[in-house]
């Protein structure tokens with residue numbers, strides 16, 4: 001029993017999770033290498049303990065042998081066995097054989113016991129070995145099974161791994177996508193963060209604004225309360241105003257009706273006039289043909305008369321010849337008589353004389369015959385002359401008749417034209433009234449004719465004029481990129497419009513300056529489109545004078561007429577140019593030529609200031625008192641010499657600056673004690689041009705940039721006014737700041753948009769027309785007449801608007 005427990009193979013096997021026995025490495029029996037306790041030298045104390053009932057026995061004591069036969073198996077340790085084998089007999093007396101044999105018997109007994117134990121142990125080991133062998137076989141079998149199982153499992157696992165790998169790849173793709181999405185999400189998150197920050201800022205500013213608005217609101221509520229009281233009072237006032245307004249409306253309606261009526265009358269008169277014109281032209285043609293036939297008759301008469309005179313001369317000559325020959329005949333006859341009497345003469349001589357006499361007689365006869373023929377001819381010619389005289393008389397009487405008819409017709413025509421002019425005047429007046437009520441800047445468009453430098457011959461006409469009655473004289477069509485763009489303005493002048501035609505349209509406006517209005521006329525357009533031609537005209541050519549000289553002539557003529565009604569006027573002129581954002585005084589005394597520029601002296605600053613009355617002052621600007629248009633013409637010539645002009649690719653003589661002419665009119669009527677203050681601003685703007693087109697470089701480029709900047713400031717101002725923005729950027733350029741009262745104030749403003757018909761300028765023309773259309777839609781307020789008292793002369797001398 002003790003042995004079994006000693007050698008029992010360690011029950012180290014346990015069931016693993018696959019159901020097979022798993023033997024731990026440390027506990028597995030070492031088959032074939034199993035060492036006995038003797039091999040290992042381990043003292044198997046337990047065996048002795050079991051045998052001795054828990055008490056340690058002394059090593060190899062004699063009691064071992066006693067118990068050997070009784071107890072069966074005694075276990076030995078290696079030391080026991082070694083001690084047993086090395087044991088020496090302890091004999092005190094080597095001849096004591098008894099003791100010796102006893103000791104030897106004892107030793108043998110123990111040796112036997114030991115041997116027996118070994119044998120038993122060996123048997124046990126063999127059994128154990130057998131057992132272990134079967135166990136090993138089982139384990140090997142199990143291991144093979146396990147191996148198969150493992151292989152199947154491995155295959156399974158491989159397929160699972162493959163599947164997992166493909167899953168992994170898909171997952172990796174997904175992952176990359178997710179990664180990208182994540183990055184995008186991070187980006188958008190960052191953006192959102194920025195937005196959020198901006199929104200927070202905005203919110204903060206809005207909150208501030210809100211606070212301010214709330215404060216304003218509180219103040220407003222208070223104001224409302226006070227205004228409510230005022231409102232009640234105003235309502236009463238409003239009712240009265242409404243009544244007045246309805247009266248005005250009905251007046252306006254009546255005026256509109258009158259306008260319509262006048263328009264109708266005008267069209268009737270125009271129709272009448274055209275028929276009269278037709279009649280007149282047919283009569284003119286008739287008259288022309290009559291005149292031609294009369295001229296023919298007169299010529300014939302004259303030819304006949306000259307023929308008669310020459311015939312008479314011939315006749316006279318023939319008569320003289322005849323007389324002379326008769327005298328000769330007479331003399332010869334008397335000579336013949338004398339010869340007959342003188343018998344001493346030879347007969348031959350006599351014959352000669354006779355033959356000569358005969359000859360002369362025959363000549364006389366032929367001449368008589370010629371005279372007779374000539375007399376007949378003369379009679380015939382005289383008859384013819386009489387006849388042509390009679391026909392000339394007839395033609396003259398007919399001509400006289402036609403002359404009276406023409407005179408009558410001309411009177412009729414004059415009447416009709418007078419009616420038209422009056423109708424036109426009325427129409428203009430009404431139109432003016434309507435415009436004043438509308439408060440718009442008026443826009444006239446002028447298209448210049450083709451010039452020799454233009455791209456003529458390219459058959460494509462880019463500018464055309466609609467012929468429909470409603471757009472007649474007011475519409476312009478521009479062909480651009482295959483599209484027809486239509487624009488309508490207050491007036492459109494075609495290329496054949498003369499300077500006089502244009503002036504007629506603005507003369508009313510010029511008149512307004514004398515009536516005490518601020519008037520501003522400016523010309524806008526691309527370079528070379530005819531701005532200077534429109535404003536100044538061509539120097540030295542009477543019929544090509546521009547608006548400025550014509551306006552001045554009208555102002556001074558009207559001043560003369562108004563003198564009879566008690567009006568006395570004082571006029572002052574100033575002229576300046578804005579060149580590269582710098583003001584230049586064109587009438588400065590030291591300016592004799594282009595180079596004598598005051599800014600070179602560095603003394604003048606020409607600061608622009610506006611006073612509370614909307615008058616503009618330019619410090620240091622030369623103001624000249626003028627009494628006649630001739631004086632002004634002289635000043636204009638002086639200014640023209642000082643103006644900055646240059647040559648560009650677009651124009652030989654291009655204005656490189658904005659030219660501002662100002663005529664200040666101060667009038668007072670002694671009989672009525674009325675005083676008026678008007679201003680006439682006539683402005684020739686520098687031409688708008690694209691840098692690429694102008695071909696500018698160096699200083700010219702700088703000029704072009706300055707021009708474009710100020711013109712774009714002008715459009716910014718116009719657009720801000722059109723949109724009724726709170727802030728109008730007048731101060732962005734000298735030009736807009738100078739024109740502030742004209743653009744946004746109470747003046748009558750007219751803009752000319754000059755357009756070139758050249759197909760290569762179509763882009764520029766479109767820009768100009770679009771700008772003009774915006775200007776046309778722009779409300780600047782209602783013009784006011786300045787009838788207040790004149791300020792001190794020194795003050796007014798500085799005012800330009």
Ligand SMILES: Nc1ncnc2c1ncn2[C@@H]1O[C@H](COP(=O)(O)OP(=O)(O)OP(=O)(O)O)[C@@H](O)[C@H]1O
Pocket residue numbers: 447448449451495525526527528529530531532533534538651653654655656685686687688754
């Ligand atoms: N209506 C017209 N009839 C005849 N000739 C004209 C007319 N308009 C312009 N011209 C001619 O066209 C040319 C250019 O005109 P102008 O100098 O007036 O242009 P501009 O717009 O003032 O140019 P810039 O802005 O460069 O000064 C000139 O030779 C001028 O005589």
